[in-house]
Amino acid sequence: MKIEALEVFVIGDGPQIDPDKGGIEPLACVRVHTDAGLTGLAEVFRVPPGVVQATVGGRETHFGRQLIGQEVTHPERLWQVMWDAFIHTNRRGWEIIILGALDVAIWDLYGQSLGQPVWQLLGGVQRGPFQTHADTPQTYVTPYCTLVSDTWGGDAMIAQQAARAEQLAALGYRAFKVEPMMSTPRDVVEMARTVRKLLGPKLTLMVDVGYLFNDVPTAVRVCRELEDLDIFFFETPFPVDAPGPYAQLAAKTSIPLAMGEHGVTRWEFLDMMERGGVSVVQPYMTTCGGLTEAKRIVELAQARGALVCPGNWSTQILGSASVHLAAWSPITPFIEFAPAEVFESPLRQGLQDAGFPVRDGRIALPTKPGIGYVLPEEILRDFRME
Numbered sequence: 001m002k003i004e005a006l007e008v009f010v011i012g013d014g015p016q017i018d019p020d021k022g023g024i025e026p027l028a029c030v031r032v033h034t035d036a037g038l039t040g041l042a043e044v045f046r047v048p049p050g051v052v053q054a055t056v057g058g059r060e061t062h063f064g065r066q067l068i069g070q071e072v073t074h075p076e077r078l079w080q081v082m083w084d085a086f087i088h089t090n091r092r093g094w095e096i097i098i099l100g101a102l103d104v105a106i107w108d109l110y111g112q113s114l115g116q117p118v119w120q121l122l123g124g125v126q127r128g129p130f131q132t133h134a135d136t137p138q139t140y141v142t143p144y145c146t147l148v149s150d151t152w153g154g155d156a157m158i159a160q161q162a163a164r165a166e167q168l169a170a171l172g173y174r175a176f177k178v179e180p181m182m183s184t185p186r187d188v189v190e191m192a193r194t195v196r197k198l199l200g201p202k203l204t205l206m207v208d209v210g211y212l213f214n215d216v217p218t219a220v221r222v223c224r225e226l227e228d229l230d231i232f233f234f235e236t237p238f239p240v241d242a243p244g245p246y247a248q249l250a251a252k253t254s255i256p257l258a259m260g261e262h263g264v265t266r267w268e269f270l271d272m273m274e275r276g277g278v279s280v281v282q283p284y285m286t287t288c289g290g291l292t293e294a295k296r297i298v299e300l301a302q303a304r305g306a307l308v309c310p311g312n313w314s315t316q317i318l319g320s321a322s323v324h325l326a327a328w329s330p331i332t333p334f335i336e337f338a339p340a341e342v343f344e345s346p347l348r349q350g351l352q353d354a355g356f357p358v359r360d361g362r363i364a365l366p367t368k369p370g371i372g373y374v375l376p377e378e379i380l381r382d383f384r385m386e
């Protein structure tokens with residue numbers, strides 16, 4: 001089976017959307033076509049569609065030159081072909097995110113060609129019973145809900161995110177991440193206290209402050225106040241350009257520190273774990289460099305006492321790849337999930353409805369060959385932008 005063509009299309013909620021309310025900005029997706037008639041799919045989150053269109057296409061494009069005519073064998077081989085082609089040009093950034101999306105589409109094809117779901121080809125279920133709570137079935141993946149609000153900071157933000165947590169908990173979701181961004185230290189603590197109180201002690205709570213702090217002492221003070229609220233992780237207290245502040249905070253709090261939404265390649269994650277003391281890493285399955293690279297990140301994290309909770313604030317096209325990684329990974333208790341129930345986005349809802357269903361707060365392991373996400377024709381008809 002050979003790769004015959006690379007296709008790019010763009011979907012979105014339209015020109016008037018507000019991404020803060022969850023609307024999908026123009027989102028490039030890639031399809032890899034083969035001479036056997038099989039097609040692999042992935043999305044390219046947070047890369048301007050024009051960049052994807054300029055580099056993915058016929059043999060005259062950068063990725064077309066590397067991939068068209070290639071035999072679909074183990075995805076790691078094609079990953080290396082693409083990576084080696086960047087040795088003198090670009091080792092990070094948008095092009096690696098595109099490489100990652102193509103890698104996910106190739107895993108999708110590889111699974112289809114072998115008649116197996118991708119998680120089986122990654123190594124099957126690796127979660128052992130010894131480190132798993134007796135109540136946690138190993139045949140499920142657990143999403144955590146990321147909560148956002150229309151306004152940031154103050155009581156309106158706290159009230160809106162708390163109401164959304166309550167609505168989603170009533171639907172059976174089991175884990176929640178509040179996002180007190182652009183807020184005062186008081187707002188951060190109040191947000192977490194309010195939601196912990198309404199969730200009770202059994203459901204899981206995470207806090208993401210979105211690069212809020214620059215000084216370490218303020219972050220230490222906030223973490224001290226959060227410590228008795230059973231916070232699963234504290235995400236991106238500082239910009240991720242320097243590991244030093246993370247290491248200083250990690251030494252002074254018992255709350256695990258998390259980062260990784262924009263992390264590109266295993267090398268960035270390795271640095272943040274080794275020098276930054278980060279103990280929860282959050283690769284996006286495309287952004288980090290694909291499922292091939294995400295698997296390596298899991299292996300590096302396992303040897304360093306860290307967890308991997310794949311990030312995904314985008315759609316369930318990307319989320320479906322996270323489910324396969326989590327199904328295999330021995331150290332992935334949660335994947336991020338931006339539930340369409342609390343966002344204003346018909347496209348997000350449509351893509352979620354087509355994805356793996358969440359029942360009783362859990363996603364059953366996929367059984368279809370490949371990634372197993374089928375993009376509905378109506379979505380292309382109604383939301384295609386280019």
Ligand SMILES: [Mg+2]
Nearest residue numbers: 208210235261
């Ligand atoms: Mg975040």
